[in-house]
Structures are given as C-alpha cells and as structure tokens.
Amino acid sequence: MEDEMKQVLSAMRSEFRKVHSELASLRESHRELSGLTRRTAVQVAKLAGGVSDIKHVMATKDDISGVHSALDAFLPEIEASRRERLARSDAYIFHQDRLDGHERRLSRLEGRRA
Numbered sequence: 001m002e003d004e005m006k007q008v009l010s011a012m013r014s015e016f017r018k019v020h021s022e023l024a025s026l027r028e029s030h031r032e033l034s035g036l037t038r039r040t041a042v043q044v045a046k047l048a049g050g051v052s053d054i055k056h057v058m059a060t061k062d063d064i065s066g067v068h069s070a071l072d073a074f075l076p077e078i079e080a081s082r083r084e085r086l087a088r089s090d091a092y093i094f095h096q097d098r099l100d101g102h103e104r105r106l107s108r109l110e111g112r113r114a
Helices: 003-057 063-114
Strands: none
Touching: none
C-alpha cells in the first residue's frame, strides 16, 4: 500500500508540475494580451481623437450648400460689375480716341497759324 501511495503521490506531483507549467504559460499569455490590449486602447484613443478633429474641420453638405447659395446670390453682382467695367472701358477708349483726334486737329490748326 505504501508503494501505491508513493506512486499516487508521484503522479500527483507530476500533474501539479504540469498544471504549474500551464499556469505559468497562461500568465505569460495574459501579460502579452494585456500589453496588446493597452497598445490597442492607446491607438483607438488616438484614432478617436483624429476622427473628432476631422469632424470639427470637415465641411458638411449643409455647409457646402450654404456656400453654394451665397455664391449663387453673389455671382449676378460680379457679372453686373464686369459688364459695367467693360462698358466703361469701351466708353473710355471711345472718348480717348475722340480726344486724340481733337488734339491732332488742334495741333494742325495751331501749326497753320504760326
């Protein structure tokens, strides 16, 4: 019976060693997973912050629609101003040509008098 007890005790010690070894392996895996979890959490927090920053600076469809509406309202004024400038430019050129013509005729007349 004593031999049986020794064998049982030896078998139990062997099983405890196996369990202890597996437990050590599980602890190491747990440490690795904890580190990975921490690193993942840090990256997720960074990404969340980046997404939040993007949301703050990103234009929405409503923002763009507002810009389009403002441009649509302002565009006729720009076109009217452009047409007015062209008309004034044409009038300026016309009057400048007439003035140049008058000056030439006056110069000729003054030349004849002298």
